[in-house]
Amino acid sequence: MTHAITADDLRKVFRGRREVRALDGVSFAVEEATVFGLLGPNGAGKTTAVRILTTILRPDSGTARVLGHDVVHEPSVVRTLIGLAGQYAAVDEHLTGRENLTMVGRLNHLGRTVVRDRVAALLDEFGLTDAADRPLKTYSGGMRRRLDLAAALVARPSVLFLDEPTTGLDPQSRNDLWEVIETLVDNGTTVLLTTQYLEEADRLAKMLAVVDQGRVIAEGTPAKLKADLGATVLEVGLHDHGDADRTMAALAALGPHSPTREGSLVEVTVDDGPRAAMTALRALDSEGITPIHFTLREPSLDDVFLALTGRRAGGGAGQDGTEAGTGTEAGAGTGAGAGTEAGTGTEAGTGTGSEGSGQGASALGAGTGGRP
Amino acid sequence: MSVATLAPRVHPARRVARALGDTATITRRNLLHYTRVPINLFFSLVQPVMFVLLFRYVFGGAIHPPSKVPYVDFLLPGVFVQTVAFGAVSTSIGLAEDLQQGLVERFRALPMARAAVLAGRTSADLCRNVVVVVIMTGVGFAVGFRPSGSATAFLAAVGLILLFAYALSWGFAFIGLSAPNSETAQVMSFPLLFPLTFASSSFVPVQFMPGWLRGFATYQPVSVTATACRDLMIGGPVATWVVQSVLWTTGFLVVMIPLAVWRYRSSSR
Ligand SMILES: Nc1ncnc2c1ncn2[C@@H]1O[C@H](COP(=O)(O)OP(=O)(O)OP(=O)(O)O)[C@@H](O)[C@H]1O
Ligand SMILES: [Mg+2]
Numbered sequence: 001m002t003h004a005i006t007a008d009d010l011r012k013v014f015r016g017r018r019e020v021r022a023l024d025g026v027s028f029a030v031e032e033a034t035v036f037g038l039l040g041p042n043g044a045g046k047t048t049a050v051r052i053l054t055t056i057l058r059p060d061s062g063t064a065r066v067l068g069h070d071v072v073h074e075p076s077v078v079r080t081l082i083g084l085a086g087q088y089a090a091v092d093e094h095l096t097g098r099e100n101l102t103m104v105g106r107l108n109h110l111g112r113t114v115v116r117d118r119v120a121a122l123l124d125e126f127g128l129t130d131a132a133d134r135p136l137k138t139y140s141g142g143m144r145r146r147l148d149l150a151a152a153l154v155a156r157p158s159v160l161f162l163d164e165p166t167t168g169l170d171p172q173s174r175n176d177l178w179e180v181i182e183t184l185v186d187n188g189t190t191v192l193l194t195t196q197y198l199e200e201a202d203r204l205a206k207m208l209a210v211v212d213q214g215r216v217i218a219e220g221t222p223a224k225l226k227a228d229l230g231a232t233v234l235e236v237g238l239h240d241h242g243d244a245d246r247t248m249a250a251l252a253a254l255g256p257h258s259p260t261r262e263g264s265l266v267e268v269t270v271d272d273g274p275r276a277a278m279t280a281l282r283a284l285d286s287e288g289i290t291p292i293h294f295t296l297r298e299p300s301l302d303d304v305f306l307a308l309t310g311r312r313a314g315g316g317a318g319q320d321g322t323e324a325g326t327g328t329e330a331g332a333g334t335g336a337g338a339g340t341e342a343g344t345g346t347e348a349g350t351g352t353g354s355e356g357s358g359q360g361a362s363a364l365g366a367g368t369g370g371r372p
Numbered sequence: 373m374s375v376a377t378l379a380p381r382v383h384p385a386r387r388v389a390r391a392l393g394d395t396a397t398i399t400r401r402n403l404l405h406y407t408r409v410p411i412n413l414f415f416s417l418v419q420p421v422m423f424v425l426l427f428r429y430v431f432g433g434a435i436h437p438p439s440k441v442p443y444v445d446f447l448l449p450g451v452f453v454q455t456v457a458f459g460a461v462s463t464s465i466g467l468a469e470d471l472q473q474g475l476v477e478r479f480r481a482l483p484m485a486r487a488a489v490l491a492g493r494t495s496a497d498l499c500r501n502v503v504v505v506v507i508m509t510g511v512g513f514a515v516g517f518r519p520s521g522s523a524t525a526f527l528a529a530v531g532l533i534l535l536f537a538y539a540l541s542w543g544f545a546f547i548g549l550s551a552p553n554s555e556t557a558q559v560m561s562f563p564l565l566f567p568l569t570f571a572s573s574s575f576v577p578v579q580f581m582p583g584w585l586r587g588f589a590t591y592q593p594v595s596v597t598a599t600a601c602r603d604l605m606i607g608g609p610v611a612t613w614v615v616q617s618v619l620w621t622t623g624f625l626v627v628m629i630p631l632a633v634w635r636y637r638s639s640s641r
Contacts, residue, residue, distance in 0.1 A: 054481040079483040090474035094408040095401065106397045107484040109390060135408060151478070 004190035005030035010062035022048040024214035037205030045214040046194035083157030089148035108155035122150040162193040232273035237293025250283035391485035398492025420455035449601035450574030456537035464548030468557035494541040519605040529604035539624035549635040593620040
């Protein structure tokens with residue numbers, strides 16, 4: 001097996017008013033032509049790892065290589081091999097979309113005509129042709145984000161780094177981007193992406209590393225991680241707080257995982273969803289408890305954290321404005337059936353997603369491209 | 373084991389050519405900003421024109437240069453220098469904005485020459501100063517500026533001004549790279565610029581200043597350059613002031629370029 005990216009015991013401490021151990025010995029390896037997901041809550045160290053791997057930041061210690069080249073000792077070689085779309089769109093507000101991409105092409109030392117054709121193709125692929133000659137000031141957040149991703153692809157990098165690429169994209173654009181990534185990987189590109197959404201990692205990544213407070217706390221295929229966790233989460237919403245203790249007891253009887261409670265919502269990780277649901281309903285019925293909400297859903301990043309660390313991830317949504325339609329929406333899907341959210345695009349939701357179909361080029365964000 | 377791709381070996385001459393190409397790309401991009409935000413160019417021109425009019429027609433009557441030169445001839449070379457000195461703020465603001473927008477972060481991950489971001493910024497500001505000086509010369513002639521020196525001496529003075537401005541740009545690049553945002557970059561720049569431009573011989577002869585100020589106002593770089601230009605443009609004892617101005621300029625370049633480059637390398641935010 002050949003590795004396109006290797007990180008070995010990376011450490012980085014930010015010294016400011018308060019000392020922050022952003023990376024505390026992070027190691028992983030990314031197989032060529034696959035998607036590797038770095039999953040973690042706010043402040044986990046994902047961006048720091050990406051910045052080190054893309055030669056922007058020097059680690060305090062540890063080594064990292066991209067296609068065999070050390071990021072500290074051969075940064076200029078590494079830069080010819082990589083593409084980066086950072087967490088926040090790095091674009092020039094005063095230039096048009098086309099000028100932005102052209103600038104990046106020129107700075108990659110591509111020929112003039114090569115740049116022109118490549119830029120036109122990317123604008124088309126990302127649904128930005130109509131807006132191509134308008135200054136970026138007139139772009140919506142999602143359009144900016146897509147332009148930033150296009151900029152990362154101008155030089156056809158062998159290794160692509162995407163830091164939370166779908167944050168701020170609508171569900172349609174997100175699906176389109178997923179398809180673009182799958183196509184790239186089919187054609188041999190290696191992708192490292194960071195995300196806060198287990199669902200996204202599940203859909204795209206062949207391998208995952210879960211990071212928390214600068215450490216890798218779990219690693220493996222999405223299927224393995226979820227299996228370790230128990231595949232599903234059973235959520236029971238109660239009308240009456242007074243029923244919570246008895247509900248906890250009923251759900252505790254289901255299996256190895258212990259239920260948790262937040263207000264009138266009790267949830268437990270279960271290994272076999274449908275069977276557990278039936279057992280739970282019977283138990284609740286015999287207790288005379290009628291829930292107002294009863295859902296089976298895929299485990300979220302939060303659940304992964306709870307299971308791995310025994311605490312909730314990062315104390316809330318943080319500054320990134322969690323998008324509607326992603327992650328978990330407690331109370332959304334009532335009724336029976338595995339409550340994977342509609343519109344997020346995981347069918348079945350259990351496949352590793354690495355055998356992506358990659359149906360040719362897709363018009364990313366066609367639905368929103370024309371927005372002013 | 374990892375796959376090692378062949379490292380592209382780049383010939384030194386090719387490297388220099390690329391660095392120049394990258395600088396040109398960044399310069400072009402910065403100049404495009406002036407066409408997108410013409411208000412910036414407008415401001416960098418209107419302010420000096422206002423100064424010319426203000427000093428020429430409002431204060432001018434009360435100011436009497438030592439030698440018998442008309443005040444307008446005394447004033448214009450000073451306004452040239454003062455204008456380009458003030459213009460250097462835009463170098464610090466521009467770089468601070470690039471850092472803020474995350475563009476510098478993108479540039480750092482590109483296979484471009486490290487120095488191109490700074491060289492492209494200062495080159496664009498040099499281009500802007502050429503335009504500024506041309507327009508100001510026009511305004512000067514319109515309000516009665518009649519340099520009595522030779523055309524060669526006039527061009528030499530313009531060269532001196534542009535070189536001085538270029539050197540200052542590097543100093544302000546350092547400030548821009550040290551500021552957390554563009555507003556702070558601006559605020560940090562003015563306390564330096566005000567004494568340099570106003571406690572100087574740009575607008576008024578220094579002999580009416582109090583003694584403690586006179587020494588500074590005579591020998592600080594803006595004054596030295598203004599005096600050198602004045603002597604070149606309207607005739608006078610040229611050599612010592614031109615030499616001093618060139619020394620200041622060279623000193624700035626020698627100190628500020630490495631400092632700015634060092635700041636750029638270390639300002640990984
Ligand atoms: N330049 C910096 N100076 C000081 N502290 C920093 C800097 N960059 C990151 N940190 C700190 O390092 C830690 C890790 O930050 P990092 O940006 O890598 O997290 P992240 O996993 O990308 O989080 P998010 O999901 O919010 O983007 C955080 O505690 C952060 O505050
Ligand atoms: Mg981040």
